[in-house]
């Protein structure tokens with residue numbers, strides 16, 4: 340048996356098109372385009388690639404992109420001052436400070452300074468708290484994209500057993516919160532988990548966000564399960580996920596590839612969150628059916 344490939348790249352292109360289709364309506368109501376500010380500190384080449392890609396896709400959706408590139412030795416106070424300036428700028432609806440930050444900068448303090456209303460990454464504790472308590476807020480882009488792919492393939496997720504491998508604030512924890520909200524029975528695994536394979540074996544849904552190349556083995560996976568590979572690892576110049584793709588393809592029902600799976604969904608969800616932020620910040624209503632079309636497209 341060979342698993343189906345989940346085409347995140349194609350789904351993301353569709354999502355970006357649906358977001359772009361709403362921009363002229365917003366612009367007519369607010370007399371400005373939605374704006375996303377991206378801040379990059381230092382010259383990490385992988386981060387530079389993502390930031391360029393985000394800027395390009397933001398402009399292609401008809402939104403304004405404000406890019407701030409700061410030298411690696413930028414001081415904490417200067418970065419905080421830039422964040423404050425962006426918080427106060429009415430042309431900026433969303434602020435993304437690219438992680439990781441250089442070691443001399445206190446990441447926590449920077450994320451806390453971003454206005455929760457412009458926190459399109461969903462990393463501010465206020466938005467994490469909103470997600471945890473079921474309030475409306477911004478949901479981190481990567482887990483949001485994973486949820487969209489899962490709902491597109493499986494429809495109603497209620498009652499399904501899900502295992503999330505990883506408990507970071509940016510992927511694992513919000514992913515577990517979303518799956519719990521969607522009425523899955525959720526297991527969160529991490530580096531102290533005993534007998535990970537036995538947990539994976541029970542799961543209808545496996546989300547791997549570990550940061551270790553080819554870590555999840557096909558023979559752990561329940562036949563027919565849906566496997567979402569969040570991992571982005573560079574091995575000998577090539578991108579590979581956290582799932583051993585070849586062996587997973589022999590057992591699973593469907594698998595996201597790396598590249599072309601979750602990665603493109605992350606950026607598409609960033610544009611989605613920016614569109615939502617723009618409407619909220621400008622006081623322009625975003626019709627429920629429009630949002631439903633963006634978050635849960637009709638299946639074709």
Ligand SMILES: NC(=O)C1=CN([C@@H]2O[C@H](COP(=O)(O)OP(=O)(O)OC[C@H]3O[C@@H](n4cnc5c(N)ncnc54)[C@H](OP(=O)(O)O)[C@@H]3O)[C@@H](O)[C@H]2O)C=CC1
Nearest residue numbers: 481505506507510529530548549550569570571601602605
């Ligand atoms: N596609 C995309 O858009 C994105 C991809 N990524 C990728 O996703 C992956 C995860 O990212 P992120 O969550 O930030 O990573 P972190 O390093 O913050 O978290 C990794 C998690 O994996 C757990 N872990 C590590 N080793 C094991 C093990 N042997 N068994 C079980 N669990 C283990 C850790 O456990 P513990 O907590 O105990 O240390 C931790 O909770 C990375 O490859 C990253 O590059 C990240 C963001 C976006």
Ligand SMILES: Nc1nc(=O)c2c([nH]1)NC[C@@H]1CN(c3ccc(C(=O)N[C@@H](CCC(=O)O)C(=O)O)cc3)C=[N+]21
Nearest residue numbers: 389435436437438439460571598599600602603605606
């Ligand atoms: N504040 C912040 N927010 C983030 O969302 C954030 C961040 N910092 N720091 C780094 C991680 C990582 N991340 C990715 C986004 C897109 C792809 C992506 O598009 N990947 C393509 C391949 C890209 C390539 O070829 O390198 C794919 O998987 O097909 C991957 C990873 C966002 N992150």
